[in-house]
Amino acid sequence: MKSKNYIGKIKTITKINKDVYKLDISSALQDCKSGQFISVLCPNKTLRRPFSICDFDKENKILSILIKLKGEGTKYLSNLKENDEINFLAPMGNGFELFEDKKALLVGAGIGIAPLLFLKKEMKKKNITNYLVSGFKTEDEIIKGSDKTVVGGSVLDDIENIIKDKNIDIIYSCGPNIVLKKLSQTAKKLNIPCYVALERVMACSIGVCRGCIIKLIKNNEINNFSVCKDGPIFKGEEILWD
Ligand SMILES: Cc1cc2nc3c(=O)[nH]c(=O)nc-3n(C[C@H](O)[C@H](O)[C@H](O)COP(=O)(O)OP(=O)(O)OC[C@H]3O[C@@H](n4cnc5c(N)ncnc54)[C@H](O)[C@@H]3O)c2cc1C
Ligand code: FES
Missing domain, CATH: 2.40.30.10 (Translation factors)
Structure with missing residues:
Protein backbone atom coordinates (compact mmCIF):
# COMPACT_ATOMS: atom_id res chain seq x y z
CA MET A 1 0.00 0.00 0.00
CA GLY A 93 8.46 0.94 5.39
CA ASN A 94 8.41 -2.70 4.35
CA GLY A 95 7.01 -4.55 7.39
CA PHE A 96 7.65 -8.10 8.62
CA GLU A 97 7.30 -11.10 6.35
CA LEU A 98 5.23 -13.94 7.84
CA PHE A 99 5.81 -17.65 7.26
CA GLU A 100 2.84 -19.85 8.14
CA ASP A 101 4.87 -23.05 8.67
CA LYS A 102 7.61 -21.65 10.92
CA LYS A 103 7.65 -21.50 14.74
CA ALA A 104 8.59 -17.94 15.58
CA LEU A 105 10.51 -16.38 18.43
CA LEU A 106 9.88 -12.66 18.95
CA VAL A 107 12.50 -10.78 20.97
CA GLY A 108 11.84 -7.22 22.13
CA ALA A 109 14.05 -4.97 24.21
CA GLY A 110 12.41 -1.98 25.88
CA ILE A 111 10.17 0.08 23.59
CA GLY A 112 11.27 -2.33 20.82
CA ILE A 113 8.35 -4.49 21.91
CA ALA A 114 5.98 -2.11 20.04
CA PRO A 115 6.04 -3.66 16.52
CA LEU A 116 6.26 -7.18 18.00
CA LEU A 117 2.91 -6.82 19.80
CA PHE A 118 1.30 -6.19 16.41
CA LEU A 119 3.31 -9.02 14.82
CA LYS A 120 2.15 -11.41 17.57
CA LYS A 121 -1.47 -10.46 16.91
CA GLU A 122 -1.09 -11.05 13.16
CA MET A 123 0.57 -14.43 13.84
CA LYS A 124 -2.26 -15.44 16.17
CA LYS A 125 -4.80 -14.70 13.41
CA LYS A 126 -2.86 -16.99 11.05
CA ASN A 127 -2.33 -19.69 13.70
CA ILE A 128 1.45 -19.25 13.58
CA THR A 129 3.09 -20.62 16.73
CA ASN A 130 4.97 -17.81 18.43
CA TYR A 131 6.70 -16.93 21.69
CA LEU A 132 7.40 -13.34 22.67
CA VAL A 133 10.25 -12.60 25.08
CA SER A 134 10.82 -9.03 26.15
CA GLY A 135 13.35 -7.34 28.37
CA PHE A 136 13.14 -4.15 30.43
CA LYS A 137 15.69 -2.41 32.65
CA THR A 138 13.33 -1.96 35.62
CA GLU A 139 9.88 -3.11 36.82
CA ASP A 140 8.34 0.30 36.16
CA GLU A 141 9.39 0.17 32.48
CA ILE A 142 7.49 -3.05 31.74
CA ILE A 143 5.11 -3.01 28.78
CA LYS A 144 2.72 -5.96 29.01
CA GLY A 145 1.87 -8.52 26.35
CA SER A 146 4.83 -10.94 26.35
CA ASP A 147 4.96 -14.68 27.06
CA LYS A 148 8.13 -14.08 29.09
CA THR A 149 9.39 -10.85 30.61
CA VAL A 150 13.00 -10.38 31.70
CA VAL A 151 13.67 -7.53 34.13
CA GLY A 152 17.16 -6.36 34.96
CA GLY A 153 19.28 -8.87 33.04
CA SER A 154 19.67 -9.09 29.28
CA VAL A 155 16.77 -10.40 27.20
CA LEU A 156 19.39 -12.54 25.43
CA ASP A 157 20.69 -14.33 28.56
CA ASP A 158 18.57 -17.46 28.09
CA ILE A 159 17.83 -17.07 24.39
CA GLU A 160 19.73 -20.10 23.06
CA ASN A 161 17.89 -22.40 25.48
CA ILE A 162 14.53 -20.94 24.44
CA ILE A 163 15.38 -21.39 20.75
CA LYS A 164 16.25 -25.05 21.35
CA ASP A 165 13.43 -25.86 23.83
CA LYS A 166 10.75 -24.39 21.59
CA ASN A 167 12.17 -25.69 18.31
CA ILE A 168 12.27 -22.19 16.89
CA ASP A 169 12.53 -21.87 13.08
CA ILE A 170 12.66 -18.10 12.73
CA ILE A 171 13.39 -15.02 14.86
CA TYR A 172 12.01 -11.47 14.74
CA SER A 173 13.45 -8.72 16.90
CA CYS A 174 13.37 -5.02 17.69
CA GLY A 175 15.44 -3.07 20.19
CA PRO A 176 18.83 -1.39 20.56
CA ASN A 177 21.42 -2.15 17.88
CA ILE A 178 23.65 -4.10 20.25
CA VAL A 179 20.83 -6.56 21.06
CA LEU A 180 19.95 -6.97 17.37
CA LYS A 181 23.59 -7.52 16.45
CA LYS A 182 24.19 -10.19 19.13
CA LEU A 183 20.90 -11.93 18.36
CA SER A 184 21.70 -11.96 14.62
CA GLN A 185 25.08 -13.57 15.42
CA THR A 186 23.41 -16.23 17.60
CA ALA A 187 20.82 -16.92 14.89
CA LYS A 188 23.55 -17.25 12.26
CA LYS A 189 25.46 -19.69 14.49
CA LEU A 190 22.30 -21.79 14.89
CA ASN A 191 21.42 -21.42 11.20
CA ILE A 192 18.07 -19.76 11.86
CA PRO A 193 16.81 -16.75 9.87
CA CYS A 194 16.53 -13.58 11.94
CA TYR A 195 14.61 -10.46 10.91
CA VAL A 196 15.44 -7.25 12.76
CA ALA A 197 13.60 -3.93 12.91
CA LEU A 198 16.24 -1.19 12.80
CA GLU A 199 15.95 2.24 14.37
CA ARG A 200 17.84 5.14 12.82
CA VAL A 201 17.48 8.88 13.25
CA MET A 202 15.39 9.89 10.24
CA ALA A 203 15.17 13.24 8.49
CA CYS A 204 12.88 12.85 5.45
CA SER A 205 11.62 9.28 6.23
CA ILE A 206 10.75 8.80 2.53
CA GLY A 207 14.08 7.66 1.08
CA VAL A 208 15.25 11.03 -0.25
CA CYS A 209 17.79 12.57 2.15
CA ARG A 210 20.02 9.46 2.45
CA GLY A 211 20.38 10.21 6.16
CA CYS A 212 19.44 6.71 7.36
CA ILE A 213 21.70 4.63 5.12
CA ILE A 214 23.04 1.23 6.20
CA LYS A 215 25.24 -1.23 4.36
CA LEU A 216 24.01 -4.71 3.45
CA ILE A 217 26.02 -7.57 2.02
CA LYS A 218 24.07 -9.64 -0.51
CA ASN A 219 25.60 -12.13 -2.97
CA ASN A 220 29.08 -11.01 -1.85
CA GLU A 221 28.33 -7.41 -2.84
CA ILE A 222 28.08 -4.51 -0.42
CA ASN A 223 25.43 -1.89 -1.19
CA ASN A 224 23.69 1.01 0.56
CA PHE A 225 20.06 0.77 1.64
CA SER A 226 17.83 3.27 3.42
CA VAL A 227 16.25 2.17 6.71
CA CYS A 228 13.13 4.30 6.10
CA LYS A 229 12.28 3.05 2.60
CA ASP A 230 14.02 -0.31 2.10
CA GLY A 231 13.52 -1.22 5.79
CA PRO A 232 13.12 -0.87 8.67
CA ILE A 233 13.04 -4.70 8.59
CA PHE A 234 16.20 -6.43 7.34
CA LYS A 235 17.73 -9.89 7.56
CA GLY A 236 20.24 -9.72 10.44
CA GLU A 237 22.80 -11.83 8.56
CA GLU A 238 22.92 -9.31 5.68
CA ILE A 239 23.66 -6.25 7.82
CA LEU A 240 27.23 -4.94 8.07
CA TRP A 241 27.05 -4.14 11.79
CA ASP A 242 29.11 -1.21 13.19
C1 LIG B 1 11.42 3.00 12.38
C2 LIG B 1 11.39 3.59 13.77
C3 LIG B 1 10.40 3.17 14.65
C4 LIG B 1 10.34 3.74 15.94
N1 LIG B 1 9.35 3.31 16.76
C5 LIG B 1 9.22 3.88 17.98
C6 LIG B 1 8.15 3.48 18.84
O1 LIG B 1 7.33 2.60 18.51
N2 LIG B 1 8.03 4.11 20.04
C7 LIG B 1 8.94 5.07 20.44
O2 LIG B 1 8.78 5.63 21.55
N3 LIG B 1 9.97 5.45 19.66
C8 LIG B 1 10.13 4.89 18.44
N4 LIG B 1 11.15 5.28 17.62
C9 LIG B 1 12.07 6.33 18.12
C10 LIG B 1 11.40 7.69 17.99
O3 LIG B 1 11.25 8.04 16.63
C11 LIG B 1 12.23 8.78 18.71
O4 LIG B 1 12.30 8.48 20.07
C12 LIG B 1 11.59 10.14 18.53
O5 LIG B 1 11.67 10.55 17.18
C13 LIG B 1 12.23 11.15 19.45
O6 LIG B 1 11.68 12.42 19.16
P1 LIG B 1 11.81 13.60 20.23
O7 LIG B 1 11.48 14.88 19.53
O8 LIG B 1 11.01 13.31 21.46
O9 LIG B 1 13.33 13.52 20.66
P2 LIG B 1 14.57 14.39 20.20
O10 LIG B 1 15.76 13.70 20.78
O11 LIG B 1 14.34 15.83 20.54
O12 LIG B 1 14.60 14.24 18.63
C14 LIG B 1 15.46 14.98 17.82
C15 LIG B 1 15.53 14.35 16.45
O13 LIG B 1 16.16 13.08 16.52
C16 LIG B 1 15.29 12.05 16.06
N5 LIG B 1 15.44 10.92 16.97
C17 LIG B 1 15.79 10.99 18.27
N6 LIG B 1 15.87 9.76 18.78
C18 LIG B 1 15.59 8.89 17.79
C19 LIG B 1 15.54 7.48 17.70
N7 LIG B 1 15.79 6.69 18.73
N8 LIG B 1 15.18 6.93 16.50
C20 LIG B 1 14.93 7.70 15.46
N9 LIG B 1 14.99 9.05 15.47
C21 LIG B 1 15.31 9.63 16.63
C22 LIG B 1 13.90 12.66 16.12
O14 LIG B 1 13.02 12.04 15.15
C23 LIG B 1 14.18 14.10 15.79
O15 LIG B 1 14.32 14.28 14.41
C24 LIG B 1 11.28 4.72 16.34
C25 LIG B 1 12.27 5.13 15.45
C26 LIG B 1 12.35 4.57 14.19
C27 LIG B 1 13.42 5.01 13.23
S1 FES C 1 15.37 9.41 6.47
FE1 FES C 1 15.78 10.32 4.54
S2 FES C 1 16.44 8.61 3.36
FE2 FES C 1 15.76 7.72 5.22
Missing part, protein backbone atom coordinates in the same frame (compact mmCIF):
# COMPACT_ATOMS: atom_id res chain seq x y z
CA LYS A 2 1.34 3.43 -0.98
CA SER A 3 2.02 5.79 1.92
CA LYS A 4 -0.06 8.96 2.17
CA ASN A 5 -0.53 11.93 4.44
CA TYR A 6 -3.38 11.52 6.96
CA ILE A 7 -4.95 13.85 9.49
CA GLY A 8 -6.13 11.50 12.23
CA LYS A 9 -7.89 12.11 15.52
CA ILE A 10 -6.78 10.91 18.94
CA LYS A 11 -9.38 8.39 20.07
CA THR A 12 -7.76 7.52 23.39
CA ILE A 13 -4.46 8.19 25.10
CA THR A 14 -3.35 5.89 27.91
CA LYS A 15 -0.35 6.08 30.23
CA ILE A 16 1.19 2.60 30.11
CA ASN A 17 4.06 3.10 32.54
CA LYS A 18 6.28 5.85 33.92
CA ASP A 19 7.34 7.18 30.51
CA VAL A 20 5.33 5.35 27.84
CA TYR A 21 1.96 6.39 26.41
CA LYS A 22 -0.34 4.52 24.03
CA LEU A 23 -2.08 6.60 21.39
CA ASP A 24 -5.12 5.16 19.59
CA ILE A 25 -5.67 7.18 16.42
CA SER A 26 -8.68 7.05 14.13
CA SER A 27 -8.04 8.00 10.51
CA ALA A 28 -8.80 7.08 6.91
CA LEU A 29 -5.83 4.66 6.79
CA GLN A 30 -7.30 1.45 5.35
CA ASP A 31 -4.56 -1.07 6.01
CA CYS A 32 -1.03 -1.65 7.27
CA LYS A 33 1.13 -4.49 8.54
CA SER A 34 3.37 -5.13 11.50
CA GLY A 35 6.88 -3.73 11.21
CA GLN A 36 5.59 -0.68 9.34
CA PHE A 37 5.65 2.72 10.99
CA ILE A 38 4.05 6.14 10.84
CA SER A 39 5.91 9.43 10.58
CA VAL A 40 4.34 12.11 12.75
CA LEU A 41 4.47 15.86 12.33
CA CYS A 42 4.98 17.77 15.59
CA PRO A 43 4.33 21.55 15.72
CA ASN A 44 7.41 23.76 15.21
CA LYS A 45 9.49 20.71 14.21
CA THR A 46 10.65 20.36 10.61
CA LEU A 47 11.52 16.66 10.96
CA ARG A 48 8.74 14.15 11.42
CA ARG A 49 9.05 11.58 14.25
CA PRO A 50 8.84 7.86 13.33
CA PHE A 51 6.82 5.40 15.49
CA SER A 52 6.15 1.70 14.92
CA ILE A 53 2.53 0.67 14.53
CA CYS A 54 1.81 -1.50 17.60
CA ASP A 55 -1.79 -2.37 16.64
CA PHE A 56 -4.34 -1.82 13.89
CA ASP A 57 -8.09 -2.34 14.24
CA LYS A 58 -9.05 -2.72 10.58
CA GLU A 59 -12.80 -2.71 11.18
CA ASN A 60 -12.81 0.60 13.05
CA LYS A 61 -9.74 2.05 11.28
CA ILE A 62 -7.87 2.72 14.50
CA LEU A 63 -4.09 2.44 14.62
CA SER A 64 -2.07 2.47 17.81
CA ILE A 65 1.44 3.57 18.66
CA LEU A 66 3.50 3.47 21.85
CA ILE A 67 5.39 6.67 22.63
CA LYS A 68 8.36 6.62 24.98
CA LEU A 69 9.26 10.08 26.24
CA LYS A 70 12.55 11.27 24.81
CA GLY A 71 12.64 14.94 23.75
CA GLU A 72 10.25 17.70 22.71
CA GLY A 73 8.40 15.75 20.00
CA THR A 74 7.43 12.81 22.19
CA LYS A 75 6.54 15.21 25.04
CA TYR A 76 4.15 17.06 22.72
CA LEU A 77 2.55 13.78 21.59
CA SER A 78 2.13 12.51 25.16
CA ASN A 79 0.20 15.71 25.99
CA LEU A 80 -2.35 15.29 23.19
CA LYS A 81 -5.99 14.97 24.26
CA GLU A 82 -8.97 13.03 22.93
CA ASN A 83 -10.19 14.44 19.57
CA ASP A 84 -6.96 16.40 18.98
CA GLU A 85 -5.70 16.16 15.40
CA ILE A 86 -2.51 14.32 14.48
CA ASN A 87 -0.77 14.66 11.10
CA PHE A 88 1.15 11.60 9.92
CA LEU A 89 2.47 9.72 6.88
CA ALA A 90 1.49 6.04 6.71
CA PRO A 91 2.04 3.21 6.20
CA MET A 92 5.83 3.61 5.99
Whole structure:
Protein backbone atom coordinates (compact mmCIF):
# COMPACT_ATOMS: atom_id res chain seq x y z
CA MET A 1 0.00 0.00 0.00
CA LYS A 2 1.34 3.43 -0.98
CA SER A 3 2.02 5.79 1.92
CA LYS A 4 -0.06 8.96 2.17
CA ASN A 5 -0.53 11.93 4.44
CA TYR A 6 -3.38 11.52 6.96
CA ILE A 7 -4.95 13.85 9.49
CA GLY A 8 -6.13 11.50 12.23
CA LYS A 9 -7.89 12.11 15.52
CA ILE A 10 -6.78 10.91 18.94
CA LYS A 11 -9.38 8.39 20.07
CA THR A 12 -7.76 7.52 23.39
CA ILE A 13 -4.46 8.19 25.10
CA THR A 14 -3.35 5.89 27.91
CA LYS A 15 -0.35 6.08 30.23
CA ILE A 16 1.19 2.60 30.11
CA ASN A 17 4.06 3.10 32.54
CA LYS A 18 6.28 5.85 33.92
CA ASP A 19 7.34 7.18 30.51
CA VAL A 20 5.33 5.35 27.84
CA TYR A 21 1.96 6.39 26.41
CA LYS A 22 -0.34 4.52 24.03
CA LEU A 23 -2.08 6.60 21.39
CA ASP A 24 -5.12 5.16 19.59
CA ILE A 25 -5.67 7.18 16.42
CA SER A 26 -8.68 7.05 14.13
CA SER A 27 -8.04 8.00 10.51
CA ALA A 28 -8.80 7.08 6.91
CA LEU A 29 -5.83 4.66 6.79
CA GLN A 30 -7.30 1.45 5.35
CA ASP A 31 -4.56 -1.07 6.01
CA CYS A 32 -1.03 -1.65 7.27
CA LYS A 33 1.13 -4.49 8.54
CA SER A 34 3.37 -5.13 11.50
CA GLY A 35 6.88 -3.73 11.21
CA GLN A 36 5.59 -0.68 9.34
CA PHE A 37 5.65 2.72 10.99
CA ILE A 38 4.05 6.14 10.84
CA SER A 39 5.91 9.43 10.58
CA VAL A 40 4.34 12.11 12.75
CA LEU A 41 4.47 15.86 12.33
CA CYS A 42 4.98 17.77 15.59
CA PRO A 43 4.33 21.55 15.72
CA ASN A 44 7.41 23.76 15.21
CA LYS A 45 9.49 20.71 14.21
CA THR A 46 10.65 20.36 10.61
CA LEU A 47 11.52 16.66 10.96
CA ARG A 48 8.74 14.15 11.42
CA ARG A 49 9.05 11.58 14.25
CA PRO A 50 8.84 7.86 13.33
CA PHE A 51 6.82 5.40 15.49
CA SER A 52 6.15 1.70 14.92
CA ILE A 53 2.53 0.67 14.53
CA CYS A 54 1.81 -1.50 17.60
CA ASP A 55 -1.79 -2.37 16.64
CA PHE A 56 -4.34 -1.82 13.89
CA ASP A 57 -8.09 -2.34 14.24
CA LYS A 58 -9.05 -2.72 10.58
CA GLU A 59 -12.80 -2.71 11.18
CA ASN A 60 -12.81 0.60 13.05
CA LYS A 61 -9.74 2.05 11.28
CA ILE A 62 -7.87 2.72 14.50
CA LEU A 63 -4.09 2.44 14.62
CA SER A 64 -2.07 2.47 17.81
CA ILE A 65 1.44 3.57 18.66
CA LEU A 66 3.50 3.47 21.85
CA ILE A 67 5.39 6.67 22.63
CA LYS A 68 8.36 6.62 24.98
CA LEU A 69 9.26 10.08 26.24
CA LYS A 70 12.55 11.27 24.81
CA GLY A 71 12.64 14.94 23.75
CA GLU A 72 10.25 17.70 22.71
CA GLY A 73 8.40 15.75 20.00
CA THR A 74 7.43 12.81 22.19
CA LYS A 75 6.54 15.21 25.04
CA TYR A 76 4.15 17.06 22.72
CA LEU A 77 2.55 13.78 21.59
CA SER A 78 2.13 12.51 25.16
CA ASN A 79 0.20 15.71 25.99
CA LEU A 80 -2.35 15.29 23.19
CA LYS A 81 -5.99 14.97 24.26
CA GLU A 82 -8.97 13.03 22.93
CA ASN A 83 -10.19 14.44 19.57
CA ASP A 84 -6.96 16.40 18.98
CA GLU A 85 -5.70 16.16 15.40
CA ILE A 86 -2.51 14.32 14.48
CA ASN A 87 -0.77 14.66 11.10
CA PHE A 88 1.15 11.60 9.92
CA LEU A 89 2.47 9.72 6.88
CA ALA A 90 1.49 6.04 6.71
CA PRO A 91 2.04 3.21 6.20
CA MET A 92 5.83 3.61 5.99
CA GLY A 93 8.46 0.94 5.39
CA ASN A 94 8.41 -2.70 4.35
CA GLY A 95 7.01 -4.55 7.39
CA PHE A 96 7.65 -8.10 8.62
CA GLU A 97 7.30 -11.10 6.35
CA LEU A 98 5.23 -13.94 7.84
CA PHE A 99 5.81 -17.65 7.26
CA GLU A 100 2.84 -19.85 8.14
CA ASP A 101 4.87 -23.05 8.67
CA LYS A 102 7.61 -21.65 10.92
CA LYS A 103 7.65 -21.50 14.74
CA ALA A 104 8.59 -17.94 15.58
CA LEU A 105 10.51 -16.38 18.43
CA LEU A 106 9.88 -12.66 18.95
CA VAL A 107 12.50 -10.78 20.97
CA GLY A 108 11.84 -7.22 22.13
CA ALA A 109 14.05 -4.97 24.21
CA GLY A 110 12.41 -1.98 25.88
CA ILE A 111 10.17 0.08 23.59
CA GLY A 112 11.27 -2.33 20.82
CA ILE A 113 8.35 -4.49 21.91
CA ALA A 114 5.98 -2.11 20.04
CA PRO A 115 6.04 -3.66 16.52
CA LEU A 116 6.26 -7.18 18.00
CA LEU A 117 2.91 -6.82 19.80
CA PHE A 118 1.30 -6.19 16.41
CA LEU A 119 3.31 -9.02 14.82
CA LYS A 120 2.15 -11.41 17.57
CA LYS A 121 -1.47 -10.46 16.91
CA GLU A 122 -1.09 -11.05 13.16
CA MET A 123 0.57 -14.43 13.84
CA LYS A 124 -2.26 -15.44 16.17
CA LYS A 125 -4.80 -14.70 13.41
CA LYS A 126 -2.86 -16.99 11.05
CA ASN A 127 -2.33 -19.69 13.70
CA ILE A 128 1.45 -19.25 13.58
CA THR A 129 3.09 -20.62 16.73
CA ASN A 130 4.97 -17.81 18.43
CA TYR A 131 6.70 -16.93 21.69
CA LEU A 132 7.40 -13.34 22.67
CA VAL A 133 10.25 -12.60 25.08
CA SER A 134 10.82 -9.03 26.15
CA GLY A 135 13.35 -7.34 28.37
CA PHE A 136 13.14 -4.15 30.43
CA LYS A 137 15.69 -2.41 32.65
CA THR A 138 13.33 -1.96 35.62
CA GLU A 139 9.88 -3.11 36.82
CA ASP A 140 8.34 0.30 36.16
CA GLU A 141 9.39 0.17 32.48
CA ILE A 142 7.49 -3.05 31.74
CA ILE A 143 5.11 -3.01 28.78
CA LYS A 144 2.72 -5.96 29.01
CA GLY A 145 1.87 -8.52 26.35
CA SER A 146 4.83 -10.94 26.35
CA ASP A 147 4.96 -14.68 27.06
CA LYS A 148 8.13 -14.08 29.09
CA THR A 149 9.39 -10.85 30.61
CA VAL A 150 13.00 -10.38 31.70
CA VAL A 151 13.67 -7.53 34.13
CA GLY A 152 17.16 -6.36 34.96
CA GLY A 153 19.28 -8.87 33.04
CA SER A 154 19.67 -9.09 29.28
CA VAL A 155 16.77 -10.40 27.20
CA LEU A 156 19.39 -12.54 25.43
CA ASP A 157 20.69 -14.33 28.56
CA ASP A 158 18.57 -17.46 28.09
CA ILE A 159 17.83 -17.07 24.39
CA GLU A 160 19.73 -20.10 23.06
CA ASN A 161 17.89 -22.40 25.48
CA ILE A 162 14.53 -20.94 24.44
CA ILE A 163 15.38 -21.39 20.75
CA LYS A 164 16.25 -25.05 21.35
CA ASP A 165 13.43 -25.86 23.83
CA LYS A 166 10.75 -24.39 21.59
CA ASN A 167 12.17 -25.69 18.31
CA ILE A 168 12.27 -22.19 16.89
CA ASP A 169 12.53 -21.87 13.08
CA ILE A 170 12.66 -18.10 12.73
CA ILE A 171 13.39 -15.02 14.86
CA TYR A 172 12.01 -11.47 14.74
CA SER A 173 13.45 -8.72 16.90
CA CYS A 174 13.37 -5.02 17.69
CA GLY A 175 15.44 -3.07 20.19
CA PRO A 176 18.83 -1.39 20.56
CA ASN A 177 21.42 -2.15 17.88
CA ILE A 178 23.65 -4.10 20.25
CA VAL A 179 20.83 -6.56 21.06
CA LEU A 180 19.95 -6.97 17.37
CA LYS A 181 23.59 -7.52 16.45
CA LYS A 182 24.19 -10.19 19.13
CA LEU A 183 20.90 -11.93 18.36
CA SER A 184 21.70 -11.96 14.62
CA GLN A 185 25.08 -13.57 15.42
CA THR A 186 23.41 -16.23 17.60
CA ALA A 187 20.82 -16.92 14.89
CA LYS A 188 23.55 -17.25 12.26
CA LYS A 189 25.46 -19.69 14.49
CA LEU A 190 22.30 -21.79 14.89
CA ASN A 191 21.42 -21.42 11.20
CA ILE A 192 18.07 -19.76 11.86
CA PRO A 193 16.81 -16.75 9.87
CA CYS A 194 16.53 -13.58 11.94
CA TYR A 195 14.61 -10.46 10.91
CA VAL A 196 15.44 -7.25 12.76
CA ALA A 197 13.60 -3.93 12.91
CA LEU A 198 16.24 -1.19 12.80
CA GLU A 199 15.95 2.24 14.37
CA ARG A 200 17.84 5.14 12.82
CA VAL A 201 17.48 8.88 13.25
CA MET A 202 15.39 9.89 10.24
CA ALA A 203 15.17 13.24 8.49
CA CYS A 204 12.88 12.85 5.45
CA SER A 205 11.62 9.28 6.23
CA ILE A 206 10.75 8.80 2.53
CA GLY A 207 14.08 7.66 1.08
CA VAL A 208 15.25 11.03 -0.25
CA CYS A 209 17.79 12.57 2.15
CA ARG A 210 20.02 9.46 2.45
CA GLY A 211 20.38 10.21 6.16
CA CYS A 212 19.44 6.71 7.36
CA ILE A 213 21.70 4.63 5.12
CA ILE A 214 23.04 1.23 6.20
CA LYS A 215 25.24 -1.23 4.36
CA LEU A 216 24.01 -4.71 3.45
CA ILE A 217 26.02 -7.57 2.02
CA LYS A 218 24.07 -9.64 -0.51
CA ASN A 219 25.60 -12.13 -2.97
CA ASN A 220 29.08 -11.01 -1.85
CA GLU A 221 28.33 -7.41 -2.84
CA ILE A 222 28.08 -4.51 -0.42
CA ASN A 223 25.43 -1.89 -1.19
CA ASN A 224 23.69 1.01 0.56
CA PHE A 225 20.06 0.77 1.64
CA SER A 226 17.83 3.27 3.42
CA VAL A 227 16.25 2.17 6.71
CA CYS A 228 13.13 4.30 6.10
CA LYS A 229 12.28 3.05 2.60
CA ASP A 230 14.02 -0.31 2.10
CA GLY A 231 13.52 -1.22 5.79
CA PRO A 232 13.12 -0.87 8.67
CA ILE A 233 13.04 -4.70 8.59
CA PHE A 234 16.20 -6.43 7.34
CA LYS A 235 17.73 -9.89 7.56
CA GLY A 236 20.24 -9.72 10.44
CA GLU A 237 22.80 -11.83 8.56
CA GLU A 238 22.92 -9.31 5.68
CA ILE A 239 23.66 -6.25 7.82
CA LEU A 240 27.23 -4.94 8.07
CA TRP A 241 27.05 -4.14 11.79
CA ASP A 242 29.11 -1.21 13.19
C1 LIG B 1 11.42 3.00 12.38
C2 LIG B 1 11.39 3.59 13.77
C3 LIG B 1 10.40 3.17 14.65
C4 LIG B 1 10.34 3.74 15.94
N1 LIG B 1 9.35 3.31 16.76
C5 LIG B 1 9.22 3.88 17.98
C6 LIG B 1 8.15 3.48 18.84
O1 LIG B 1 7.33 2.60 18.51
N2 LIG B 1 8.03 4.11 20.04
C7 LIG B 1 8.94 5.07 20.44
O2 LIG B 1 8.78 5.63 21.55
N3 LIG B 1 9.97 5.45 19.66
C8 LIG B 1 10.13 4.89 18.44
N4 LIG B 1 11.15 5.28 17.62
C9 LIG B 1 12.07 6.33 18.12
C10 LIG B 1 11.40 7.69 17.99
O3 LIG B 1 11.25 8.04 16.63
C11 LIG B 1 12.23 8.78 18.71
O4 LIG B 1 12.30 8.48 20.07
C12 LIG B 1 11.59 10.14 18.53
O5 LIG B 1 11.67 10.55 17.18
C13 LIG B 1 12.23 11.15 19.45
O6 LIG B 1 11.68 12.42 19.16
P1 LIG B 1 11.81 13.60 20.23
O7 LIG B 1 11.48 14.88 19.53
O8 LIG B 1 11.01 13.31 21.46
O9 LIG B 1 13.33 13.52 20.66
P2 LIG B 1 14.57 14.39 20.20
O10 LIG B 1 15.76 13.70 20.78
O11 LIG B 1 14.34 15.83 20.54
O12 LIG B 1 14.60 14.24 18.63
C14 LIG B 1 15.46 14.98 17.82
C15 LIG B 1 15.53 14.35 16.45
O13 LIG B 1 16.16 13.08 16.52
C16 LIG B 1 15.29 12.05 16.06
N5 LIG B 1 15.44 10.92 16.97
C17 LIG B 1 15.79 10.99 18.27
N6 LIG B 1 15.87 9.76 18.78
C18 LIG B 1 15.59 8.89 17.79
C19 LIG B 1 15.54 7.48 17.70
N7 LIG B 1 15.79 6.69 18.73
N8 LIG B 1 15.18 6.93 16.50
C20 LIG B 1 14.93 7.70 15.46
N9 LIG B 1 14.99 9.05 15.47
C21 LIG B 1 15.31 9.63 16.63
C22 LIG B 1 13.90 12.66 16.12
O14 LIG B 1 13.02 12.04 15.15
C23 LIG B 1 14.18 14.10 15.79
O15 LIG B 1 14.32 14.28 14.41
C24 LIG B 1 11.28 4.72 16.34
C25 LIG B 1 12.27 5.13 15.45
C26 LIG B 1 12.35 4.57 14.19
C27 LIG B 1 13.42 5.01 13.23
S1 FES C 1 15.37 9.41 6.47
FE1 FES C 1 15.78 10.32 4.54
S2 FES C 1 16.44 8.61 3.36
FE2 FES C 1 15.76 7.72 5.22
